[in-house]
Each structure stands twice: as C-alpha cells, then as structure tokens.
Amino acid sequence: MRHLLKIGLVANIFEWYEFTVYAYLADVIGSLFFSAENSGGKLIQVFAIFAVGYFARPLGSLFFGMMGDRIGRTTPLKRSLIMMAVPTVLIGCLPTYQHIGLLAPILLLILRCIQGFAMGGELPLNGCYLFEASSDNSKSLLCSIATTSMNIGVLFASFTAFLLFSVFDRHTILAWAWRLPFLLGLPMTVAINNMRYAIREPPLKSKSPLDSAWRVLKQPFMKAIPLVSWLTVFGFVLVVWMPSYLIHFLNYPPSLARLIHTFMLIALVPLGLAAGAIAHFWGYQRLIKFGVVTTIILTYPLWIGLQSVTFGRALATLLLLAVVLSSINGIIMETLARQFPNFVRCRGMNLAYTLPVVFLGGTTPLICTWMIQKTGLLMFPAFYIMFFGLLALPAAWRLKPIENALA
Structure with a gap:
C-alpha cells in the first residue's frame, strides 16, 4: 500500500509541472526563440508550438496503451517518463534564436512533439496500474490521488515561476535564468523514476486479437x-x-x-x-x-x-x-x-x-x-x-x- 501511495502521489506532477511552466514562461520563450521582426505574433507562435505538441498525445496514447495491454503496465510507465523528461531538460539547454536562428524554434517544436507523444501515456497508465495493483478497499482513494497529483504539479509550477520572477530581473531571466525551471526536471525525473523502477507488475488476465479488442x-x-x-x-x-x-x-x-x-x-x-x-x-x-x-x-x-x-x-x-x-x-x-x-x-x-x-x-x-x-x-x-x-x-x-x- 505504501509504495502505491508514493506512485499515486507523484503520478502526474511532472507532466503538469512542465505543462504549466511552459505556459507561465510563454512571453520569455517568445522573446528568445522567435525573430524580433515578428514581435506581435511571438506569443501566438509559442502556443502554436504548444498546440502541435499537444496533438501528438493521441499517438502516444495508442502506442503506450497497446504496449501496456500486450507486455504489461510497468514498462510503458517507465519509458514514457524518460521520453517526457529528456526533452524537458534539453529545452533548458537549447541555444536561442540569437545564436542559431530558425533552427531554435524548429528544435523547440521537435522536443515539444516528443513530450506530447510521451504525455499520452502518463496519467491513464498510472490510473490503470493503481486500479489493478490496489485492493478493493483502496482503489477509489489511490486513483483519486493520481488525478490530484495534477493540481500539485500546477501549484509547484506556479510557485517555481513566482520564485523565478521574484528573485531575478527580466534581463537576467532572458540571459540564463529561464533555463532553471526546465533543468529542475532532471532531479524530479530521477526521484520519480526510482519509485517506478521498484513497482511490481500486476498480472494480465487475458489477451485478445487486435480486431476483437477494438x-x-x-x-x-x-x-x-x-x-x-x-x-x-x-x-x-x-x-x-x-x-x-x-x-x-x-x-x-x-x-x-x-x-x-x-x-x-x-x-x-x-x-x-x-x-x-x-x-x-x-x-x-x-x-x-x-x-x-x-x-x-x-x-x-x-x-x-x-x-x-x-x-x-x-x-x-x-x-x-x-x-x-x-x-x-x-x-x-x-x-x-x-x-x-x-x-x-x-x-x-x-x-x-x-x-x-x-x-x-x-x-x-x-x-x-x-x-x-x-x-x-x-x-x-x-x-x-x-x-x-x-x-x-x-x-x-x-x-x-x-x-x-x-x-
């Protein structure tokens, strides 16, 4: 029960932390990754990249969902986390438009698409695992903890952004401090990944051909x-x-x-x-x-x-x-x-x-x-x-x- 409680608590914190941090830093990202000539449309371009990444989620859902049904729940849980975390950290390392020009928003778009693909396998996979691995007496509470972790992620991102804009002036943020919230994803990933590698696989009770499954x-x-x-x-x-x-x-x-x-x-x-x-x-x-x-x-x-x-x-x-x-x-x-x-x-x-x-x-x-x-x-x-x-x-x-x- 204790290890399931940990898994449920951190289930979706990282996804919604990353989601909200990107939104809070949209103005900064627009200034760094897009041409100065397009200043009026920078914010739209930032959220356009966000939207394209979002539309990669159904592909990830299908991929990780089929993997979970065929080989077990724990493997896609571990892989989706890594696939989501690596691009987040890499965004914090990206050179900006000033240094590599048009390649900067292209790289940002690619990393956001990989994130979106991986996010398609996060919360529902966690919910599925917790439901199957928990006892009848704890299913409702553990599944509620998994969804509640989203709100914790939003609050954590809000607090991180608040600290960033409180501690640093805009010049320092544009120079280098904007990278810190994304790089913070590295220790978060290590901690969550250690928990997930300790989880046990619940038994798959039956399998079915693909056509009958649909x-x-x-x-x-x-x-x-x-x-x-x-x-x-x-x-x-x-x-x-x-x-x-x-x-x-x-x-x-x-x-x-x-x-x-x-x-x-x-x-x-x-x-x-x-x-x-x-x-x-x-x-x-x-x-x-x-x-x-x-x-x-x-x-x-x-x-x-x-x-x-x-x-x-x-x-x-x-x-x-x-x-x-x-x-x-x-x-x-x-x-x-x-x-x-x-x-x-x-x-x-x-x-x-x-x-x-x-x-x-x-x-x-x-x-x-x-x-x-x-x-x-x-x-x-x-x-x-x-x-x-x-x-x-x-x-x-x-x-x-x-x-x-x-x-």
Missing part, C-alpha cells in the same frame, strides 16, 4: 468519452482559462484574480481526495451522477456570482464550482478503469482520456474567448459547461456500481 472497446467508449469531454471542458475553463476570464472580461484586478484562483487550485487537492473517499463508501457512479446533475443545475446561478468583483463572493463561487468539478475529476481514473476489461484497459483508458483532452482542452479557452468577443455574452462559459453536462448525463446513468471491476 470491438470490445466500442461500448465502453460510448460512456467514457462524454464523461471525459465534460470533465475536460469544465476543468480547462476553471483551472486554465479562469484567470484570463476574470481579468480581461470581468475587469478583476490581476492580483485579486490570481489570488482567488490560487486558493481554488489549493482547494482542488483535498476536494479530489475527498471524492475518492466518498466514492469508496457511496459508489463512484452515484458521485458522477451528482456531479453531472449539479453542473446542469448550479453552473448558471454560480456564474452570476462571478460577475460581482468582490473577493469573498468570487472565492465562494469558485470553491463551489471546484466541489462540483472534483466530484468527477477525483474519480475519473477509477471510472474509466471500471468500464474496460483487463485485456484492453490500458489502450481504452489512454484513448478515452486523451482524445477529449486534446480536441476540447486546447480549443475550450479559444472558443470561450472568441464567443465572448463576438457576442458580448459573458455567461457563455457557463452555457458551454452545461451543454457538455447534458451530453454526459445519459452516459452517467448507464454506469453500473461494479461494472468490470473484476474483469
């Missing part, structure tokens, strides 16, 4: 995809895009918006763990039904609370939204694992989680921003979240208490 995946996908789509839209609005919404559209002071958002990110950690504990006693399927129904009913009135630029009301609103989000985010790995039988569980979980994240995660902030700019409808994000909640409702009602738990 037939088995079809029905579980019909339930898993709508649920993960809802989680992705809700999560990216609340976790990734919310500060921009508060600052640019609701005219919150930047310091107030970031403070409120940081408190919400901190709250997501215990809320995710609480969801795992509740799911153990109440049943994961009931908790997901609660999350979907409350999303549809409460998102609009809660969103109205954000329109008032006051600390207490905005914080209470975001915390209540975080409770609803955690009702599925904390147990999504257990939910996915219970939908797929053992011999296709790796690829099923990988693809069911990654495809909505890739196609909805990257586009949700863009769609919300564009729609508000075009229509002036400040409540559009609430309607967007509610729409995906409605799509997830039939899937939530088709979940069974112990579906495929022993498969």
Whole structure:
C-alpha cells in the first residue's frame, strides 16, 4: 500500500509541472526563440508550438496503451517518463534564436512533439496500474490521488515561476535564468523514476486479437468519452482559462484574480481526495451522477456570482464550482478503469482520456474567448459547461456500481 501511495502521489506532477511552466514562461520563450521582426505574433507562435505538441498525445496514447495491454503496465510507465523528461531538460539547454536562428524554434517544436507523444501515456497508465495493483478497499482513494497529483504539479509550477520572477530581473531571466525551471526536471525525473523502477507488475488476465479488442472497446467508449469531454471542458475553463476570464472580461484586478484562483487550485487537492473517499463508501457512479446533475443545475446561478468583483463572493463561487468539478475529476481514473476489461484497459483508458483532452482542452479557452468577443455574452462559459453536462448525463446513468471491476 505504501509504495502505491508514493506512485499515486507523484503520478502526474511532472507532466503538469512542465505543462504549466511552459505556459507561465510563454512571453520569455517568445522573446528568445522567435525573430524580433515578428514581435506581435511571438506569443501566438509559442502556443502554436504548444498546440502541435499537444496533438501528438493521441499517438502516444495508442502506442503506450497497446504496449501496456500486450507486455504489461510497468514498462510503458517507465519509458514514457524518460521520453517526457529528456526533452524537458534539453529545452533548458537549447541555444536561442540569437545564436542559431530558425533552427531554435524548429528544435523547440521537435522536443515539444516528443513530450506530447510521451504525455499520452502518463496519467491513464498510472490510473490503470493503481486500479489493478490496489485492493478493493483502496482503489477509489489511490486513483483519486493520481488525478490530484495534477493540481500539485500546477501549484509547484506556479510557485517555481513566482520564485523565478521574484528573485531575478527580466534581463537576467532572458540571459540564463529561464533555463532553471526546465533543468529542475532532471532531479524530479530521477526521484520519480526510482519509485517506478521498484513497482511490481500486476498480472494480465487475458489477451485478445487486435480486431476483437477494438470491438470490445466500442461500448465502453460510448460512456467514457462524454464523461471525459465534460470533465475536460469544465476543468480547462476553471483551472486554465479562469484567470484570463476574470481579468480581461470581468475587469478583476490581476492580483485579486490570481489570488482567488490560487486558493481554488489549493482547494482542488483535498476536494479530489475527498471524492475518492466518498466514492469508496457511496459508489463512484452515484458521485458522477451528482456531479453531472449539479453542473446542469448550479453552473448558471454560480456564474452570476462571478460577475460581482468582490473577493469573498468570487472565492465562494469558485470553491463551489471546484466541489462540483472534483466530484468527477477525483474519480475519473477509477471510472474509466471500471468500464474496460483487463485485456484492453490500458489502450481504452489512454484513448478515452486523451482524445477529449486534446480536441476540447486546447480549443475550450479559444472558443470561450472568441464567443465572448463576438457576442458580448459573458455567461457563455457557463452555457458551454452545461451543454457538455447534458451530453454526459445519459452516459452517467448507464454506469453500473461494479461494472468490470473484476474483469
């Protein structure tokens, strides 16, 4: 149990640390890796490279998922970590545009694509391993720890970026200090890799020909995809895009918006763990039904609370939204694992989680921003979240208490 707890805790810290650090340093990276003549579009170019790397994730999900189903879960867990860590450290060593010209953004793009490919095998693989290696009494909690580690990674990246900009001036950051957050990935990788090399392989209970495996995946996908789509839209609005919404559209002071958002990110950690504990006693399927129904009913009135630029009301609103989000985010790995039988569980979980994240995660902030700019409808994000909640409702009602738990 203790070694599973360690694996769950560090499961996704590195991925979301790297993800968030790159976003926080986007302005710096744009200044260093792109031509000065294109200063107006530097930020767009930085996030374009980010997006291209993101779209490599489904290939990684398929590759590592099939590997996990055919030769076991631990091998892809170890390889995906190394494949993700090496490019992160190399980004911290890259020469900039000033030194090698156009080759600098090309190398950055290649390294980001390798990272994206490797990230396709991280969180779902960890969730799959923890679900199968843990006892029935600890499955819900351990799977919730794996997803909660994402929030810890975001917080760690936020703290690292805060220290960077607090300790160094912009000239020093552009000269060399920008490399430090990426190079920090090296000791993190060594520590996580040592834990993963000690893990034991749970037995594969059966194998199946490739054509029959894909037939088995079809029905579980019909339930898993709508649920993960809802989680992705809700999560990216609340976790990734919310500060921009508060600052640019609701005219919150930047310091107030970031403070409120940081408190919400901190709250997501215990809320995710609480969801795992509740799911153990109440049943994961009931908790997901609660999350979907409350999303549809409460998102609009809660969103109205954000329109008032006051600390207490905005914080209470975001915390209540975080409770609803955690009702599925904390147990999504257990939910996915219970939908797929053992011999296709790796690829099923990988693809069911990654495809909505890739196609909805990257586009949700863009769609919300564009729609508000075009229509002036400040409540559009609430309607967007509610729409995906409605799509997830039939899937939530088709979940069974112990579906495929022993498969």
